[in-house]
Amino acid sequence: MSPSAEAPAAVSRGGAAAERRRFLRIREPLPAWRAWVLGVIPILVLLAAWWAVTSGPTPEERVISPTILPSPVEVVRSFPSLWFDRALTRNLAVSFGRVIAGFAVALAFSFPLGVLMGSFTKVKAAFTPLTVFGAYLPIPTLVPLTLSLFGAAELQKVAFLALAFSIYLVPLFVAAVDAVSDTYLKTAYTLGATQPQAVRKVLLPIAWPEIFQAMRLGFGVGWSYILLAEMVDVGRGVGGIIITSQRRGPREHIYLVLVIIVAVAFVTDKVWERIGRWLFPYRETQR
Amino acid sequence: MTDPEKVGPTALGKMVLGVFVLACLGIAAYYFRDLVAPGGRGTGLVDIDQFRKVEAPDTKGITTVNEYNYVAAEKLPPVKGVSAYKWDAQGKVVQFPINVWIGWLPIVAANHGFAPNADSVFAKEYGFKVNLKLIDDPVVARDTFAAGESHILWGTLDMMVLFTPELMKDSRTAPRISQQVDWSSGGDGIVVRGAIHSVKDLKGKTIVYAQNSPSQYFINNLLLNAGVQPSAVSHKFTATAFEAAAAFVADKSIDACVSWAPDIYNIPEKVAGTRILTTTAEANKLIADVWAARADFAKDHPEIVKGLVAGIFKGMEQLQDTTFREKAYQWMAEGYGMQADEVRAMSEDAHSTNFAENKGFFLNANDPANFERTWKNITFVYRELGLIDTPARFDEVMDFSAMKQLDAEGTFAHQKDEYRAQFAPTTYKKVSAEAPILTQTIRINFYPNSANIYEPQHDEGGRPVKNTLYDPSVGATLEKVARLVGQYDRAVIAVVGHTDSSMKGKGTRYEDVKLLSMDRANAVKKALVEKYRFDANKFTVEGAAWDVPAEADDPMNQALNRRVEVSIYPPEAK
Numbered sequence: 001m002s003p004s005a006e007a008p009a010a011v012s013r014g015g016a017a018a019e020r021r022r023f024l025r026i027r028e029p030l031p032a033w034r035a036w037v038l039g040v041i042p043i044l045v046l047l048a049a050w051w052a053v054t055s056g057p058t059p060e061e062r063v064i065s066p067t068i069l070p071s072p073v074e075v076v077r078s079f080p081s082l083w084f085d086r087a088l089t090r091n092l093a094v095s096f097g098r099v100i101a102g103f104a105v106a107l108a109f110s111f112p113l114g115v116l117m118g119s120f121t122k123v124k125a126a127f128t129p130l131t132v133f134g135a136y137l138p139i140p141t142l143v144p145l146t147l148s149l150f151g152a153a154e155l156q157k158v159a160f161l162a163l164a165f166s167i168y169l170v171p172l173f174v175a176a177v178d179a180v181s182d183t184y185l186k187t188a189y190t191l192g193a194t195q196p197q198a199v200r201k202v203l204l205p206i207a208w209p210e211i212f213q214a215m216r217l218g219f220g221v222g223w224s225y226i227l228l229a230e231m232v233d234v235g236r237g238v239g240g241i242i243i244t245s246q247r248r249g250p251r252e253h254i255y256l257v258l259v260i261i262v263a264v265a266f267v268t269d270k271v272w273e274r275i276g277r278w279l280f281p282y283r284e285t286q287r
Numbered sequence: 288m289t290d291p292e293k294v295g296p297t298a299l300g301k302m303v304l305g306v307f308v309l310a311c312l313g314i315a316a317y318y319f320r321d322l323v324a325p326g327g328r329g330t331g332l333v334d335i336d337q338f339r340k341v342e343a344p345d346t347k348g349i350t351t352v353n354e355y356n357y358v359a360a361e362k363l364p365p366v367k368g369v370s371a372y373k374w375d376a377q378g379k380v381v382q383f384p385i386n387v388w389i390g391w392l393p394i395v396a397a398n399h400g401f402a403p404n405a406d407s408v409f410a411k412e413y414g415f416k417v418n419l420k421l422i423d424d425p426v427v428a429r430d431t432f433a434a435g436e437s438h439i440l441w442g443t444l445d446m447m448v449l450f451t452p453e454l455m456k457d458s459r460t461a462p463r464i465s466q467q468v469d470w471s472s473g474g475d476g477i478v479v480r481g482a483i484h485s486v487k488d489l490k491g492k493t494i495v496y497a498q499n500s501p502s503q504y505f506i507n508n509l510l511l512n513a514g515v516q517p518s519a520v521s522h523k524f525t526a527t528a529f530e531a532a533a534a535f536v537a538d539k540s541i542d543a544c545v546s547w548a549p550d551i552y553n554i555p556e557k558v559a560g561t562r563i564l565t566t567t568a569e570a571n572k573l574i575a576d577v578w579a580a581r582a583d584f585a586k587d588h589p590e591i592v593k594g595l596v597a598g599i600f601k602g603m604e605q606l607q608d609t610t611f612r613e614k615a616y617q618w619m620a621e622g623y624g625m626q627a628d629e630v631r632a633m634s635e636d637a638h639s640t641n642f643a644e645n646k647g648f649f650l651n652a653n654d655p656a657n658f659e660r661t662w663k664n665i666t667f668v669y670r671e672l673g674l675i676d677t678p679a680r681f682d683e684v685m686d687f688s689a690m691k692q693l694d695a696e697g698t699f700a701h702q703k704d705e706y707r708a709q710f711a712p713t714t715y716k717k718v719s720a721e722a723p724i725l726t727q728t729i730r731i732n733f734y735p736n737s738a739n740i741y742e743p744q745h746d747e748g749g750r751p752v753k754n755t756l757y758d759p760s761v762g763a764t765l766e767k768v769a770r771l772v773g774q775y776d777r778a779v780i781a782v783v784g785h786t787d788s789s790m791k792g793k794g795t796r797y798e799d800v801k802l803l804s805m806d807r808a809n810a811v812k813k814a815l816v817e818k819y820r821f822d823a824n825k826f827t828v829e830g831a832a833w834d835v836p837a838e839a840d841d842p843m844n845q846a847l848n849r850r851v852e853v854s855i856y857p858p859e860a861k
Contacts, residue, residue, distance in 0.1 A: 060367045060368025065459070066457055084327075087325055089324035089325070093324070149537075150537075151537050151540075152523055152538050152541065153538065243498070246426045247425070247450075248453070248499055250453065
């Protein structure tokens with residue numbers, strides 16, 4: 001028996017053990033608490049770095065001047081003035097209402113369009129160039145256009161958000177309907193289903209979870225456009241708070257509002273997830 | 288039938304419980320609504336006469352001393368720490384961002400374009416270069432200034448009032464304002480719809496303008512001066528003046544907009560039923576364009592700050608040559624990515640302020656539209672609107688050291704202040720044929736039957752008491768008028784005296800009352816002309832006796848009736 005015959009087996013056994021000890025393993029199962037801890041570490045590192053570059057006995061001795069980046073403590077301390085002087089809750093409610101209204105309007109247009117495009121090749125052929133055009137459109141340039149079409153009031157904001165939502169949602173809806181396997185359709189035809197029946201009873205029900213998922217993703221997009229929508233008639237909404245703070249301070253509010261928008265978007269997303277589980281218990285919507 | 292295995296409330300029970308909990312939460316939220324969802328700090332009712340309390344009573348009367356005699360550095364906040372701006376000691380390139388505005392023509396001219404170059408006045412005469420870069424967004428300009436990427440911040444004085452408290456958090460980024468480059472002169476204006484003829488007609492109407500911009504200062508200053516509560520007007524805000532004009536055109540429910548040239552002139556031509564209410568062509572000393580240097584930069588390189596100031600004055604001189612001016616339009620057009628014609632079309636929007644005018648602005652304490660008064664007036668307006676809490680003092684940002692040096696050296700002694708409007712004598716009847724842009728009502732407590740605004744108090748025997756004033760706030764009241772009159776340097780001012788009607792029908796002759804009201808109006812005019820050196824022909828006076836009660840529905844309110852009204856009329860040749 002030559003040693004060379006033994007060696008490969010030993011390596012492979014030792015290799016498996018090493019694989020198990022390895023820090024990073026592809027698709028390893030992870031207990032929830034460890035996932036949580038791992039998730040918190042980068043946030044703490046970020047906060048520590050933030051604190052480090054903004055601490056110092058005087059403003060002049062900080063790495064980054066308070067006129068650019070206030071310290072975490074200063075940001076937290078400015079919360080009462082954001083809450084009371086700048087009416088955070090009311091503005092948040094206003095912005096939230098606008099996102100919902102814009103989303104509802106967008107659904108009313110993009111849902112039928114998306115389903116029709118996903119189902120009928122001719123409709124798809126007719127509208128695909130438009131959706132491609134939309135995907136590459138720099139949305140901010142639409143602000144003045146919506147302004148001249150819809151005025152400066154609430155309608156303009158809702159219309160602008162609806163436009164932004166639709167551009168995002170239509171391709172996702174099309175993909176959701178597209179993804180339905182031909183097998184289901186063939187079975188339905190075999191059973192004598194008409195074209196409208198195939199859409200209503202086969203394509204739609206099977207695509208529903210995907211459509212819902214698209215809506216969940218799309219809803220988050222609204223928060224990134226709300227600042228643009230609220231450039232006009234700046235008086236109300238969280239976008240207004242940011243624009244105001246940029247011009248006359250305090251700078252702390254800018255960062256605070258950003259954190260709050262993220263928090264609200266996170267909670268909203270969790271709500272979407274809950275609704276998804278309740279509506280489609282047969283499909284794990286977690287992503 | 289209920290499942291025997293199940294414990295706990297029934298479905299109905301759960302629902303009732305749920306509704307109950309929600310109701311409790313709702314009531315709690317309503318009860319604590321000011322805590323849960325406070326309304327924010329907006330504009331409540333403004334005490335328009337607050338102005339009187341802003342300044343200490345002025346018992347001196349007419350002053351003759353008119354130049355500040357302190358050293359600028361004594362009042363400016365000291366710079367601490369290590370300078371934090373980017374600087375190449377060899378190349379010496381000053382990063383100077385500007386916006387699209389014709390007021391920057393002198394510096395473009397002096398710099399021979401936007402890019403730093405050896406041919407510029409700055410390089411040839413002062414040994415440094417200037418890089419002009421177009422940064423139109425004030426927030427971006429402010430951020431690059433705070434980050435030390437640029438050494439200079441462009442802005443109007445009202446923008447500086449808003450930026451300063453934040454920038455002063457770090458003593459190195461505190462702005463130091465050393466020069467005024469121009470007055471907006473037709474560049475900003477208010478366009479109205481329908482039957483609005485005077486600022487007071489805006490009551491109950493909707494106006495749109497860019498927030499935190501000169502537009503906001505312009506309109507709210509007018510409202511406060513006309514005695515209209517800002518909260519009595521519905522304000523709509525946009526991010527830029529361009530959007531304000533677009534919103535006004537698109538939305539018929541908006542009654543007025545504050546915007547910039549060329550929109551303010553294009554709208555009345557294109558949209559039926561709209562007209563210009565007023566522009567900075569009349570309020571030609573209201574919106575001042577300035578630049579500020581970072582405090583650490585100004586401390587390290589005072590000679591460069593002085594060189595910038597002097598170079599810009601030189602640019603103004605060079606622009607008097609028409610061929611050179613055309614060249615400057617071309618440079619500016621290239622820098623902005625526009626056509627030379629478009630730049631030329633903006634040339635009437637601003638009036639460049641030369642050395643003599645800057646000297647008045649920075650050094651003359653008696654100038655009705657100087658730095659101090661403009662700064663204080665902006666601060667007053669913005670504080671009343673709830674926009675700022677702790678404004679900076681004017682002498683914390685105003686750095687006249689370069690101006691004083693240039694004055695001592697006499698480099699620009701030949702430049703004269705020619706921006707003073709000329710007035711021909713006119714009559715009240717002629718002037719008041721049209722509606723005034725705005726009417727400011729002031730109250731001076733006159734001693735009975737006296738027209739002396741500096742009347743002393745009298746003791747029980749009726750003898751005047753020395754060093755007292757019957758109306759101790761008369762100085763502040765005059766100051767309020769002077770600021771408005773100073774801002775409207777080109778407008779004609781009507782001063783109308785009114786008396787109360789307490790002696791009506793008690794044997795008093797109407798002619799005597801008329802004369803008294805006329806004398807009171809004249810006294811106000813005289814005091815303004817003497818203290819603030821206004822052109823006497825700018826004013827026309829009238830005595831209205833007891834004919835016009837202050838409030839038509841309360842004619843017997845005698846305290847309100849004893850008043851002087853100051854009305855601003857557009858100049859006759861528009």
